[in-house]
Amino acid sequence: MTTIAETAARRRHAGRTRLSARHREWIAGYLFVLPDALGLLVFLGVPMALSLVLSVFEVNGFGGYSFVGAKNYLRMWNDPLFWKGATVTALYAIMLVPLLYTCGLGLALLVQRTDRFNAVMRSMFFAPHMVSLVVVALVWQFMVVDKIGVISRLTAALGIGGFSFLGDPNFALITIVLVSVWFLMGFYMLIFLGGLQDIPRQYYEAAMIDGAGAIARFWFITLPLLKPTSFFVIMVSMVAAVAGAQAFDIIYVMTKGGPANATSVLIVYIYQQAFGFGAFGYAAAMASILVVVLMIVTAVFFALTRGGRFNHEQ
Amino acid sequence: MSDKKKAFPTLTRRGLLKGGAAVAGGLVGLGGFPYINRLAVRAQETPLKFWQFYAPGGPVASQVAWFEKTVADWNDSHPQKIELEFIPNSEYISGPKLATAFASGEGPDIFIISPGDFLRYYNGGVLKDLTPFIDETAKADFPESVIANRMVDGKIFGIPMEVEPMAMYYSVKAFEEAGLNENDVPKTWEELLEVAKKLTTPERFGVMFETQPGYYQNFTWYPFLWQGGGEFQTADGKSSFDSPATVQALKFWQDAINGGVAPRQIMGAGGHDTIANLASGYVAMQNVGIWGISQLQSNAKDFQYGVFRLPTPPNGKYVTVGGGWAFVANAKGRNSDAAGEFCAWALASKEQGSIDRVATWCTKGKSDMPPRNSALKAGGAAFSTGMIGKFAEEIHPGTRAEPRVPPEVYKIISDAIQQTQLGGADPQATATSASQQLDAFLSGYQGAPIL
Numbered sequence: 001m002t003t004i005a006e007t008a009a010r011r012r013h014a015g016r017t018r019l020s021a022r023h024r025e026w027i028a029g030y031l032f033v034l035p036d037a038l039g040l041l042v043f044l045g046v047p048m049a050l051s052l053v054l055s056v057f058e059v060n061g062f063g064g065y066s067f068v069g070a071k072n073y074l075r076m077w078n079d080p081l082f083w084k085g086a087t088v089t090a091l092y093a094i095m096l097v098p099l100l101y102t103c104g105l106g107l108a109l110l111v112q113r114t115d116r117f118n119a120v121m122r123s124m125f126f127a128p129h130m131v132s133l134v135v136v137a138l139v140w141q142f143m144v145v146d147k148i149g150v151i152s153r154l155t156a157a158l159g160i161g162g163f164s165f166l167g168d169p170n171f172a173l174i175t176i177v178l179v180s181v182w183f184l185m186g187f188y189m190l191i192f193l194g195g196l197q198d199i200p201r202q203y204y205e206a207a208m209i210d211g212a213g214a215i216a217r218f219w220f221i222t223l224p225l226l227k228p229t230s231f232f233v234i235m236v237s238m239v240a241a242v243a244g245a246q247a248f249d250i251i252y253v254m255t256k257g258g259p260a261n262a263t264s265v266l267i268v269y270i271y272q273q274a275f276g277f278g279a280f281g282y283a284a285a286m287a288s289i290l291v292v293v294l295m296i297v298t299a300v301f302f303a304l305t306r307g308g309r310f311n312h313e314q
Numbered sequence: 315m316s317d318k319k320k321a322f323p324t325l326t327r328r329g330l331l332k333g334g335a336a337v338a339g340g341l342v343g344l345g346g347f348p349y350i351n352r353l354a355v356r357a358q359e360t361p362l363k364f365w366q367f368y369a370p371g372g373p374v375a376s377q378v379a380w381f382e383k384t385v386a387d388w389n390d391s392h393p394q395k396i397e398l399e400f401i402p403n404s405e406y407i408s409g410p411k412l413a414t415a416f417a418s419g420e421g422p423d424i425f426i427i428s429p430g431d432f433l434r435y436y437n438g439g440v441l442k443d444l445t446p447f448i449d450e451t452a453k454a455d456f457p458e459s460v461i462a463n464r465m466v467d468g469k470i471f472g473i474p475m476e477v478e479p480m481a482m483y484y485s486v487k488a489f490e491e492a493g494l495n496e497n498d499v500p501k502t503w504e505e506l507l508e509v510a511k512k513l514t515t516p517e518r519f520g521v522m523f524e525t526q527p528g529y530y531q532n533f534t535w536y537p538f539l540w541q542g543g544g545e546f547q548t549a550d551g552k553s554s555f556d557s558p559a560t561v562q563a564l565k566f567w568q569d570a571i572n573g574g575v576a577p578r579q580i581m582g583a584g585g586h587d588t589i590a591n592l593a594s595g596y597v598a599m600q601n602v603g604i605w606g607i608s609q610l611q612s613n614a615k616d617f618q619y620g621v622f623r624l625p626t627p628p629n630g631k632y633v634t635v636g637g638g639w640a641f642v643a644n645a646k647g648r649n650s651d652a653a654g655e656f657c658a659w660a661l662a663s664k665e666q667g668s669i670d671r672v673a674t675w676c677t678k679g680k681s682d683m684p685p686r687n688s689a690l691k692a693g694g695a696a697f698s699t700g701m702i703g704k705f706a707e708e709i710h711p712g713t714r715a716e717p718r719v720p721p722e723v724y725k726i727i728s729d730a731i732q733q734t735q736l737g738g739a740d741p742q743a744t745a746t747s748a749s750q751q752l753d754a755f756l757s758g759y760q761g762a763p764i765l
Binding site for chain 2: 059060061062063064081141142144145146147148164165166167168169255256257258259260261262271274275276277278279280
């Protein structure tokens with residue numbers, strides 16, 4: 001004769017074993033992902049959807065909404081400042097992404113050996129990333145100020161001075177790119193370091209026995225085996241160039257989009273339309289287009305590189 | 315053993331999850347819903363919020379003290395209390411704070427705005443008509459040139475707390491180093507560029523105009539447009555930007571940059587910052603407003619400087635621009651009548667306390683010209699001696715109120731200034747293009763008159 005408690009325990013046990021180990025693992029995996037997925041949905045998915053809805057309304061910024069259909073999108077087509085912003089954004093990305101890739105990888109190769117000196121150097125290269133972007137922008141603004149900034153004095157001493165880093169439309173965007181690279185390269189160095197440490201040492205040893213030099217080892221071993229890391233770096237830096245915090249903060253503090261809109265990347269223009277002019281609907285339309293373009297570029301890049309997978313992987 | 319287990323049950327994963335879910339649910343139920351939470355708070359007698367940017371620890375201590383005393387005096391004598399909220403300057407002026415607050419229906423009950431922002435908030439329907447709270451005699455105390463850009467259809471929607479005319483400041487030391495003295499102060503644009511050239515050294519610029527795009531740059535450029543007889547719109551609301559006066563004003567600032575006597579990049583907080591630019595020795599002359607007096611008094615006491623009125627172009631007439639902030643009440647606020655009453659009580663009452671308050675702000679809080687005739691008298695010697703006296707006698711008489719324009723008009727003019735000043739564009743072609751853009755906008759503009 002069994003007691004009620006024993007019967008209940010048996011039922012619980014039977015309930016547990018109803019699922020196979022594979023299913024339980026499958027459920028556990030999704031449960032682990034769930035909090036992050038919920039966060040993305042609430043803080044990214046929902047605002048993106050709302051932004052898309054907002055883009056077909058004219059919003060006066062004081063609670064007044066009126067449906068305007070595609071008017072905001074048509075306005076964008078005829079707005080020279082939107083196209084100026086798109087051009088500046090593209091130029092910024094074209095300059096920033098290769099520079100970040102090269103500097104990040106270069107630094108990682110320089111400090112990849114694990115000794116005390118390299119540990120200090122790694123910390124130093126990563127240090128800018130720990131500082132507030134506003135502080136970074138203010139310090140650089142001071143260093144490149146006309147005539148008396150330390151870098152302006154240095155370039156003048158080298159005989160290449162006489163120009164304004166941030167006040168001349170021909171140099172302002174390049175200066176912003178260089179400051180962005182200085183700020184971000186430590187982060188990408190860390191990612192590349194992770195990738196480099198995954199490459200088995202035996203490959204290099206075998207290559208050296210075969211007489212391969214440093215350049216050949218880099219070209220035929222390091223670079224191909226960094227393919228997944230490279231894919232990640234290029235993707236992330238591209239997103240950072242178009243919509244990253246540094247793209248907004250540094251420009252907003254250092255130039256406010258000037259001189260003569262030379263550094264007015266799209267997110268600065270979107271911000272100006274939304275918060276400066278109260279044109280929230282128009283700003284949402286531009287933001288939506290920006291996201292769509294970014295997604296298309298990402299998808300094309302993903303397809304071309306097979307998501308950074310090696311050729312032997314499926 | 316089993317008895318012990320029953321008495322002290324161990325913590326299982328399921329138990330932990332259940333407990334966590336219960337706690338989270340409880341928290342959400344109690345106060346997690348912001349809307350319900352807000353209703354509960356609103357049901358209480360909450361003070362009205364007054365937003366401004368003169369925060370404790372700011373560069374001039376007497377400014378925050380003035381705000382605190384004003385609110386404390388009101389709270390001592392009125393049942394509806396008011397509370398100051400300090401918004402960082404960068405968040406407030408052209409920042410997202412006010413914009414997002416109003417967009418979400420949570421705008422402050424009382425706040426301060428400049429003429430550059432007036433139309434945006436008026437056209438948005440959130441400015442309370444303050445006329446019923448202002449006595450007729452007090453209304454007459456505000457000169458027309460000061461109050462006009464805060465009025466629509468004869469009604470007052472903002473009460474100015476100050477008038478801030480623009481002028482030129484110069485460093486006495488820089489003048490002496492260049493062998494100049496106060497008799498060499500330039501009176502024409504041509505003279506200004508010549509003097510600036512003499513003052514320019516490898517480490518210093520001779521003169522400085524604002525270079526960063528924004529409302530402030532437009533504000534500082536308007537007097538150069540007006541001096542040659544230029545306007546950006548005609549009386550019947552069409553663009554008049556394509557004029558010789560516009561071209562001349564755009565070219566003047568461009569010449570200063572191209573001649574190498576003015577910097578392309580400015581120091582510190584911006585062109586309104588006299589400490590980082592003039593007092594630091596970065597520039598020898600600076601185009602800045604009356605507030606520069608209190609900045610230098612508070613932060614560079616030993617700095618020797620002089621002030622002169624804006625030079626004029628050939629056949630031009632002296633005129634400067636007067637900016638300044640105004641108290642406004644949120645028409646959609648919780649108690650807009652009390653908010654409106656506060657604005658009038660603080661700055662536009664016929665009571666002596668109100669008059670003195672304005673005079674105190676303009677003499678002790680800041681170094682400004684008062685927006686009321688009676689406050690000018692109440693300030694006495696403070697407005698007739700020293701640098702403020704110079705402003706009162708020589709500079710302020712030519713003051714014209716800062717234009718109030720919608721953001722779209724601001725942007726068109728701003729781009730024209732930027733393209734010519736720093737982009738090297740042809741002033742005539744830029745003026746023509748900007749005028750066409752202005753016409754396109756003005757033809758469809760619906761809102762309070764642009765002044």
